[in-house]
Amino acid sequence: MDFLTEQEINDLLLDLGISQQPEGDNCILLKMDDEHTAVKHCLDNADCLPCGSDEETHCFDMPTEAMVESVVGAIHKIHEGRTLLLPVGKWRSAFDAVAFSMSEDEPWQEFDASATIKLNTRDPLLFESGDEHTLVGLVKALMNDGETIEQGVFLIPVGAPLLIHIQPGGPVKFWFGNDVLADEIRELYAN
DSSP, X not given: OXXXXXXXXXXXXXXXXXXXXXXXXXXXXXXXXXTTOSEEEEEEOTTSOOOOOOTTEEEEEOOHHHHHHHHHXXXXXXXXXXXXXXXXXXXXXXXXXXXXXXXXXXXXXXHHHHOGGGTTSOOOEEEEGGGHHHXXXXXXXXXXXXOSGGGOEEXXXXXXXXEEEEOTTOOEEEEESSHHHHHHHHTTTOO
């Protein structure tokens, strides 16, 4: 795990057609533009905020536990050694939300101790091949323990045309750059 600078991923965001939009004073939301998006999915339930999807988005209603497991399954399927996480708010809010749940994850604790200078940034966090367990634990902790939109994250696998917006408790939004990837991931939650 390591922080990158925002400038280091500008080309990737441009290649995927991902733009940034301010949301209130503390949040920045990402979105893949229509030219780069082949399919959009949203996982939600009655307990989470309405996802605000358009008519082109395929929505899947499921309990929160199933939503978390679907996201974990997607991570296992797409994480091929390099996955980026970008916070909706500043990292401090996300780190605070997961402090208790991640206290037993030794690699996270070592990283957390050295990350204090980055907590007031939105710098992307890169997870390498050996970090998948920690990535999964972090996403689970954010979805289960987070409470606000600014504690959400965006997940971008390096090398796959995909953007995932993961919010505490849901909803979870997927923008797929091609139908094949959308079909592979859809198998995890469309039963």
